Amino acid sequence: MKHFFNPLRKSIWIVSALCLFTVACQDNWDEHYSTDYSIVPGSTLATHLMKGSFGEDADLFIEILQNTYMTNSGEILPYSYFDFLNDDQFLTVWLPKASTITDEEKALFTKKNKTYLENQNVATRFILNHIARFSHPVGATKSESFYMLSKKRYLSETDKIDDVPYVGDSYNIACNNGILHILDGRIVYRQNIYEFLTTNEDYKEVLGDFIDKYTREEVDIEKSVEKDIDDFGRTTYSDSVMIKRNILLDRYGYIEREDSNYVMVIPTPEVWKEKYDSIKKFFEYGFVFGDTSDVSKAGADSLQYFWGQQALMTDMFFNMNIQRGETDSVTSTRFNERDRRKSKIAYNTYYNPYSSEGLFSKNIIHTEKCSNGLVYVANDWPFVDSLTFRVPIKIEGEQSTRHYVDKVATTFEQVFRNTSRFTVSEERVLYIAGVGGAYNWYVDFDIKNNLKGKYRFYAVIVPDISSGLPNIIHPVVTYNRQTIYKPMDGRRERAFENDVNKVDTLFLGEVEIPNCDYRTESSRLQLRIQSKVSSSNARFYSPIMRLDFLLLEPVLE
Template identity: 25%
Template sequence: MNKKHIKYLQGSVIGAACIAAFASCTDDHFDVNPDVAGRTTLWENIQSNENLSQFAEILSKVHYSKSKGVSTPQTYSDLLNHDQTFTVWAPENGAFNYTYYMDLINSEDVDSLYKVETNLLQNHITRFSKVMSGADSTDITLLNNKVAVFNSAKGTIKGAKIVDANIGASNGILHVVDGNIAYQPNIYEYFESVADLDSLSKYLKSTERTEFNEYASTQGPTINGEITWVDSVMYTTNDYFNISRAYINSEDSLYVMIMPTNKAWKEGLDKAAPFFNYKKKYTQQISSTTADGTVTTTTETTEFTDVEFDSLKNAEIKGAMAGSLVFNAKYQYGYNYTQFPVEGACDSLTSTNGVTFYKPYCARLFDGNTTPVTLSNGYGYIVDNYNYLANQTWMSDRIVEAEYSNNVETYTRCTPSSVRYYKNIVGVLGEEGDTIAKDSTVEIGIMKTIQTSSASNPDVTFKLRNLLSGTYDIYVLVAYNDEAKKPNRFTARLSYHDEDRDNATTETLKVPEGEAGTGNYFENVPTCVDENGNACGVDSVLLAKDFKFPVCYYGLDNAYVTLKLASYVSSSQTSTYTRELWIDKIVLIAKDE
């Protein structure tokens, strides 16, 4: 029922069979060994060097993958024997953990084989010719998209010492190193290597899948009525990237991520779970008003199987508590990753999914951790306590604009009209106007419930979608009718589901203590004076305080709460009140922490 818009992410490495022909890129100002330049390939040079036999063996055993699980017939030795141009920093025997990588190869496990490619082979190869020359220091993008500093002055590549440089080949340059180029995981890769983060890792892996892309693949002949593919292109999708709006597998990003330990992860789940108290069956009376004013009603049922129900709750609970864990370090005001976790050091932080946390709360999210893990695309802060609060993250305030027709379910005895409410304010009235400066302007969109007859009391019913099973203060913002120069008198009725009944329950709200009105009859008051000396302004009318919705509606199309506002002015009260409602919006303030 909860629709996800999946964004396709192409694998970081294009298959060797699909690599477009690159022109060989060389530099006229370097010294290349003339004995081999132009005669032998990179693979032949590696194979002939007995000090590179371990690396050569792995190159010959591992097939090039276009994405994880989609290998080609071509091994890495074939790739380096090809006419494509590469530079290889080949580690000498004993310079890397040969036994570890051979065990991964012999396991024939897809993940293990892919790790050999990304962590070892692609971590020592780049495209084009890269020579060691002079005092240059250059950032090199390796085949796995990791960045390594190639320092000619020091004769190193990411700290690994080059012992034999600039060995020319017909298809590139070979350097021999006496150390392993250290593989630095990105944020997405890091979790699986830390045992105490496996709850987070399992969640992220559960949201990942690889899909065949027919349009990017090359079709082969049709055999026995079945289409074959000579080149299959696979794309990796991950719902979490969409939930968090953070592509934490991208190497050209700079993210900061809060990483809950297994203990903190459980705390987060326990905090979020009560807000996603779904029902297995919702029965909704869905009404609409036709052009001639007729109200029609249909019954819609939303029902889940046991598997669907568990899947929905699991996805929403985990998505809620994990959705705001990531921050884009490039887009934080006054960003300094070494300072903002310190208590009181950050004024505000905005997560990649758009939630802003303010001082001092923002610093508490980091649970006192001031020592981040440095990763290839950012920094990770491991926390042992989940310090996010519900009403600062997933339990957000809800705003329903009255002038938008898609927020309106029905209306009777009136014709709704969306208009602009514009006032030049020269003074304020009472406490409600304390936030409005003198000589300011109020301009908002409102709905006018224009009566079909002067004797009618109009009403309008709004849809309150995607509410959680949490506590809200419910307000309606009503503009003062300065044409009639009178306030409104109206009732408010909520329809919502509880845990025990399929059909919705309807409750007529009572005026909270201290608010304008009596019993079930609410009133609005003017809050300011315009330039003509007329009362005006928008009044925030409190309809219900600490109202707890028993069940969750998040992500459901045909199950939601409704709020009916109905003018209630008798003929004897028309000198005091106007029947025409001018409604700005409904606001639900999240209360749970």
């Protein structure tokens, strides 16, 4: 039987062609494997299972194969998995033990006229989890990992696979389209971390469904066969290989891939819900975005949930194949070496993770072994807000977005060579002076990515070395063009002076920001820095200011 469903026919022909070498070597098998193989010439895997003396194990497996059909693009195809084992593709089959299948599973596995999802589920999680492409003889002294057609990888050792033993020497039974091994057990389908999150009933509600809705099917360009270019300049394919991609998880890691090794740390669903309820107030966006765009409450709620959930996900994932931190530490997938050097704070880094107080040990009540890593479940919130999402906002002066009115100020980036006495961030500062030598300049700085809540505002100022005079400034904070902070000394505007003997960090005040603007295009929050130099005090203060950076620190409760 050489038929197969049309969308995959070409790829199957390619695979079959690759297998011809193995088939051509059939005459040499007796000599090469004479002590290991029971040769069954002329018998396919399917027919040998029917005619062999494998008892109820084969009987049940055949019944499952005959009642489970292939699927493709939402369609149930007229080819069963029994047909698949009767075809001329070269396969390796591990026959599971019937007694390992529960009554509930048996009812579903042998059910006639399954739905599309039922066929797909039984095939992926049971049938294809016991079938691999090509020839995989076992019993050798070396260990080897095999990829099943379920896309799961299992370790095969001398007398077992995934810790499931073979029945005596009943393995390496050669048929004319493959090899059969008899198991004294069953290879349990092991979910990957993505599947754990999106199918586990407890986690589906709190996080899995949220993640899963951002999964898209895309053409795997490298594995698909190009056909032509259509009238719109788009590539068409004679054989399209589709892959799933989660556009949300691109920021965190490929936890759906089987060839990876991740660790996920997640609290119990109850702790997750409690934590989200406690932090969602920081992600209240309000009704107005920018100056002109009104959004419904539902839109604001959607943004609140979207970014609130991701805030909690910040340090959940660790790629154990790529660790860039220090010895005895692990870094999450959000780790950025450049940001680490700039901030000098150990964001996304956890030291001694396996110690009693470490991230992978403290409060861990369950470990779930997945096909591409481990899931550690904690009974308490495992992360620190101030190291994940409630972090300072640093705005380099020379990189800031700024505005002026009537050209009262001129600004430009200036190189500043660090010395033992004066050190600035990035060795760059923002040079600010009044146009035409004017004293009373001001500059408005846009501030983005703030959460709702209290922040402390700071300005880091480099002294005017040439004059030796300090700066004197007055800050004003506005939100959506409304003043929300203007420090006063009685009826007079309060002024701040810097220390000329150091790069000085001026505390400008504490401000309650009414709404969140995290990851929005426009900024509703602005900080105005206004020079308070006048003709009457010009001999005491410098009209030129060099700004290193602005800093907003969240006030932690």
